[in-house]
Amino acid sequence: MTTHETPPDISLRERKKLETRRLIRRVALDLATEHGLEELTVEAIAHGADISPRTFFNYFSHKEDALVTDADAAAEALHSEIVARPADESPLHAIRAVITEKDLFSLMNTDRDRTRARQRLVQQHPTLTSRQLSQHALMEQSLRAAVAERLGTDEESDLRPALVAAVAGSVLRVAIQRWTASEESKLSDLLVSAFDMLEQGLLSYTPLDAGTARTDVSDAGAAGAAAAGAADAASQAGGNSHE
Incomplete structure (x- = not known):
């Protein structure tokens, strides 16, 4: 499995945002693969990523946006x-x-x-x-x-x-x-x-x-x-x- 390296020249704040974005995408894909796209909800993704739904929308406008290529x-x-x-x-x-x-x-x-x-x-x-x-x-x-x-x-x-x-x-x-x-x-x-x-x-x-x-x-x-x-x-x- 590929290890993702965060660029060393970014701030701690940007680093955390990058890691949160990756986590949301991983959780969304895992849930969609297991339960299907129709059953996938923003609330379920947020719960799996240990964030609030509001935080999810800081990164993605729709659940579908978290599922396609970044x-x-x-x-x-x-x-x-x-x-x-x-x-x-x-x-x-x-x-x-x-x-x-x-x-x-x-x-x-x-x-x-x-x-x-x-x-x-x-x-x-x-x-x-x-x-x-x-x-x-x-x-x-x-x-x-x-x-x-x-x-x-x-x-x-x-x-x-x-x-x-x-x-x-x-x-x-x-x-x-x-x-x-x-x-x-x-x-x-x-x-x-x-x-x-x-x-x-x-x-x-x-x-x-x-x-x-x-x-x-x-x-x-x-x-x-x-x-x-x-x-x-x-x-x-x-x-x-x-x-």
């Missing part, structure tokens, strides 16, 4: 790690390195088992799915800002940051979806495979023949036409990063 913490960590990568790496390779070489669960302020449980819960409930998509959008926005910073460009006027962030975000979402559905796969392996396929060009993968399954890598096609069509452009964006 994008704020993840986005900040991803941005810092990506910007800190060697300057001679292309933006897409910098993102790949952070996502595949670092402990992604720690960056996301969670652990493997809770991530899988949370993803499965989200997939079962449309009310959570919409909130999860909002969290994904926040993470993609952070990726976009990190790419723009590496390129020294304006993300509002330059297409490349949005393009690279969209491609990398698609890889991350598809790999997590596939990993969530399997008890055997390792998320790190799926991420490496997905980025490999992206670099090779997804347009090269076609059905073997009518009525047969596609190659086992074709699941990455769920990353969408954006990932397939943008692979070359994303690589070119990195190649131009220091011109």
Whole structure:
């Protein structure tokens, strides 16, 4: 199980707030997994976390918000790690390195088992799915800002940051979806495979023949036409990063 380290340079007050937020999220997920989302109440979460319902609402507006990915913490960590990568790496390779070489669960302020449980819960409930998509959008926005910073460009006027962030975000979402559905796969392996396929060009993968399954890598096609069509452009964006 992943151990979450609180940043050493924050105040004691902020440290306690961070720990309380993590506790609320853990309790909410445990209760929702055990009893179901419909039976989950703010009062039950507050009781389990040894706080008042009023304190709960200091951290989350609704019970559902405590059950989806904590994008704020993840986005900040991803941005810092990506910007800190060697300057001679292309933006897409910098993102790949952070996502595949670092402990992604720690960056996301969670652990493997809770991530899988949370993803499965989200997939079962449309009310959570919409909130999860909002969290994904926040993470993609952070990726976009990190790419723009590496390129020294304006993300509002330059297409490349949005393009690279969209491609990398698609890889991350598809790999997590596939990993969530399997008890055997390792998320790190799926991420490496997905980025490999992206670099090779997804347009090269076609059905073997009518009525047969596609190659086992074709699941990455769920990353969408954006990932397939943008692979070359994303690589070119990195190649131009220091011109």
